[in-house]
Amino acid sequence: MEKQRIVFATANLNKLREVREIIGSAYNVVGLKDIACNDDIPETQPTLEGNSLQKAQWVKQHYGVDCFSDDTGLEVEALNGAPGVHSARYANGTHDMAANLDLLMRNMEGVTNRKARFRTVVTLLLGDECHQFEGIVNGHIALRRGGSEGFGYDPVFIPEGESRTFAEMTDEEKNAISHRGRAMRQLADFLKLHDKHS
Ligand code: IMP
Numbered sequence: 001m002e003k004q005r006i007v008f009a010t011a012n013l014n015k016l017r018e019v020r021e022i023i024g025s026a027y028n029v030v031g032l033k034d035i036a037c038n039d040d041i042p043e044t045q046p047t048l049e050g051n052s053l054q055k056a057q058w059v060k061q062h063y064g065v066d067c068f069s070d071d072t073g074l075e076v077e078a079l080n081g082a083p084g085v086h087s088a089r090y091a092n093g094t095h096d097m098a099a100n101l102d103l104l105m106r107n108m109e110g111v112t113n114r115k116a117r118f119r120t121v122v123t124l125l126l127g128d129e130c131h132q133f134e135g136i137v138n139g140h141i142a143l144r145r146g147g148s149e150g151f152g153y154d155p156v157f158i159p160e161g162e163s164r165t166f167a168e169m170t171d172e173e174k175n176a177i178s179h180r181g182r183a184m185r186q187l188a189d190f191l192k193l194h195d196k197h198s
Helices: 013-023 048-063 097-107 171-177 179-197
Strands: 004-008 027-030 067-076 115-126 129-141 157-159
Touching: 004 013, 013 027, 013 171, 013 179, 048 067, 048 115, 048 129, 067 179, 115 179, 129 179, 171 179
Parallel strands: 004 027, 004 067
Antiparallel strands: 067 115, 115 129, 129 157
């Protein structure tokens, strides 16, 4: 029997590969490129929940397909939850990751409370249903950068119970405990149950 197709509202091929590994056995997960969507999808909401929903709704409305989307933020306690929903554009509003990291480390200079967490919100639009799943990994901001794996804020984030940053771990090690891994596994469990009942 042919696998049911579901669109992941992302153009990021690394994320697509990661998620296929988690839910790919039951579903044919395709990305935005596969439905010829090159839109600059708006992310103008003040929360991860809002942005995640906005992206999924855009795809559903414009392409008429079942889909899911994700939105992630790094929330630092001493910075009142910043960069949070602005993680991608923390420094000067652009997608400049080197500048984002520099700004974060400058803002954390001399700060002793280094507690932080990554949070991902996944939104699933399936038929008329809408469901959200949250994945969190607690940890802290390192005093200095370490590692060259991963992306984004990985070189400065040390998950709880670890001494290494995410950028010092393999993909597999990171996915097993990461925010996105946790949210996506909830999505996978939901889809499995849903299939059983449909
Ligand atoms: P997005 O919602 O996945 O696009 O993530 C927003 C921003 O959060 C990205 O630009 C990254 O800077 C950061 N980010 C998201 N996921 C991760 C991660 O797994 N590690 C490090 N940084 C991340």
